[in-house]
Amino acid sequence: MTGKTDSYDVIIIGAGPAGSQIAYKLAGMGHSVGVVERKESLKGAVCCTGLVSWECVDEFSIPENVIYRWVNSAKLFLPSGKPIQIWRDVPQVAVLNRSAFNQAWAERAQKVGAEYLFSSDVRGIERGQNKTKIIASQRGEMITLQSRVVVVTTGFGSHLLGELDLGGVGDFVMGAQTEVETKNIDEIEVYFGNEIAPAFFAWLVPTLPGKALVGLLSRYNPPAYLRKLLASLSAEGKLSSADVKLTYGGVPLKPLPHTHDDSLLVVGTAAGQVKPITGGGIYFGLMCADIAVNTLHRALETDNLSASGLAGYERTWRRKLGRELTTGYWARKVYEMLGDRQVDRFFRLLESRGMIDELRQAKELSFDWHAGIIARVMGQKLFARAASSIKKPFNFRGRPVQKKKR
Numbered sequence: 001m002t003g004k005t006d007s008y009d010v011i012i013i014g015a016g017p018a019g020s021q022i023a024y025k026l027a028g029m030g031h032s033v034g035v036v037e038r039k040e041s042l043k044g045a046v047c048c049t050g051l052v053s054w055e056c057v058d059e060f061s062i063p064e065n066v067i068y069r070w071v072n073s074a075k076l077f078l079p080s081g082k083p084i085q086i087w088r089d090v091p092q093v094a095v096l097n098r099s100a101f102n103q104a105w106a107e108r109a110q111k112v113g114a115e116y117l118f119s120s121d122v123r124g125i126e127r128g129q130n131k132t133k134i135i136a137s138q139r140g141e142m143i144t145l146q147s148r149v150v151v152v153t154t155g156f157g158s159h160l161l162g163e164l165d166l167g168g169v170g171d172f173v174m175g176a177q178t179e180v181e182t183k184n185i186d187e188i189e190v191y192f193g194n195e196i197a198p199a200f201f202a203w204l205v206p207t208l209p210g211k212a213l214v215g216l217l218s219r220y221n222p223p224a225y226l227r228k229l230l231a232s233l234s235a236e237g238k239l240s241s242a243d244v245k246l247t248y249g250g251v252p253l254k255p256l257p258h259t260h261d262d263s264l265l266v267v268g269t270a271a272g273q274v275k276p277i278t279g280g281g282i283y284f285g286l287m288c289a290d291i292a293v294n295t296l297h298r299a300l301e302t303d304n305l306s307a308s309g310l311a312g313y314e315r316t317w318r319r320k321l322g323r324e325l326t327t328g329y330w331a332r333k334v335y336e337m338l339g340d341r342q343v344d345r346f347f348r349l350l351e352s353r354g355m356i357d358e359l360r361q362a363k364e365l366s367f368d369w370h371a372g373i374i375a376r377v378m379g380q381k382l383f384a385r386a387a388s389s390i391k392k393p394f395n396f397r398g399r400p401v402q403k404k405k406r
């Protein structure tokens with residue numbers, strides 16, 4: 001079924017982790033797969049820190065040669081600058097070399113027959129009865145490709161989604177990151193505070209010896225906040241040089257209202273399958289890619305690529321991740337309502353009651369699954385006390401409490 005052709009069973013738009021995961025599995029099952037990618041190659045820097053849990057590495061057999069290092073501790077800096085150390089005895093998180101990972105995932109798919117078309121920017125999708133046309137600009141020329149079904153894995157902010165009538169992601173944050181040379185930094189540092197990264201957080205993540213990624217996600221002006229952070233880390237003597245070339249990206253905080261239609265699926269960050277607490281999208285994207293593969297394989301075999309034939313994908317991923325995404329989003333909105341002093345006070349209260357230590361050891365504490373730990377914190381009497389110490393009023397549905405008119 002494979003071979004040089006402009007007609008495929010499946011066209012995947014975007015050669016990130018989600019796209020290449022689907023390409024690898026479907027091509028391995030014997031379907032003809034084309035992957036259309038606007039970049040010239042997958043070698044350049046990616047605006048992503050590459051943190052994934054050991055569960056993700058294990059489940060998707062991510063090879064050691066694309067992992068910079070393993071991490072088992074992090075220092076959280078409260079808005080006041082006070083550090084809180086969290087750690088586990090065994091490494092919990094891997095720092096991936098994102099560019100190497102993207103290349104490895106694409107090569108793996110190519111080896112089983114998926115065709116990659118680089119320098120091809122998809123401009124339009126025309127869905128017909130039995131064939132879908134994909135119109136792309138390839139090195140200045142317009143080309144048309146055909147497929148039975150199309151999978152959109154374009155990551156954050158693609159204009160294509162606006163044309164597909166699936167609704168928008170609803171809420172998002174923007175990010176910036178750069179690579180730096182460091183002095184004596186051997187663990188992850190996370191910085192909170194409205195003067196550092198409004199509504200989100202910033203980080204310093206060691207990669208190779210003497211090197212690290214410094215970045216942040218924020219509601220406003222990430223490059224300005226990142227430059228300010230780099231200046232302050234340099235002044236503290238943590239950096240020996242700060243590469244001033246920044247990369248930019250965005251992260252959706254809510255999923256798309258619909259992620260399937262006739263002859264169409266949307267998967268990964270394009271679909272909003274991202275943890276709202278941390279902005280991490282690699283693991284959930286790969287998970288949803290596998291769910292998409294199961295649905296697509298069945299639909300291709302039975303030749304039912306209608307919206308109803310593809311609905312199993314949407315049902316399954318929402319069953320698996322829906323609660324996580326909703327609870328995480330709710331918790332993020334609550335965090336956003338807090339002032340710096342309130343965040344400090346909340347953490348100090350947790351620490352003074354030994355709760356940080358308790359949570360650190362709790363079985364619910366996971367790099368990926370946050371709903372359990374959020375429920376546990378909220379179940380504590382202490383949470384109610386800490387929440388009552390927060391002056392800005394909110395109710396527990398995350399909506400601001402209306403002030404009564406006098």
Ligand SMILES: Cc1cc2nc3c(=O)[nH]c(=O)nc-3n(C[C@H](O)[C@H](O)[C@H](O)COP(=O)(O)OP(=O)(O)OC[C@H]3O[C@@H](n4cnc5c(N)ncnc54)[C@H](O)[C@@H]3O)c2cc1C
Pocket residue numbers: 013014015016017018019036037038039047048049050051052120121122123153154155156158160174175176177215216217248249250251267268269270274279280281282283285
């Ligand atoms: C600052 C920052 C830090 C992050 N850190 C982490 C982290 O530590 N851990 C984590 O899990 N996640 C992190 N993320 C999120 C993570 O990067 C994404 O969730 C992940 O890359 C999504 O994978 P994907 O395959 O869905 O899309 P992407 O990796 O974004 O791939 C999409 C691909 O589609 C291509 N494309 C887009 N439009 C078109 C088009 N019209 N035609 C052809 N090709 C197109 C793009 O060029 C790209 O190659 C971070 C994000 C940001 C912004």
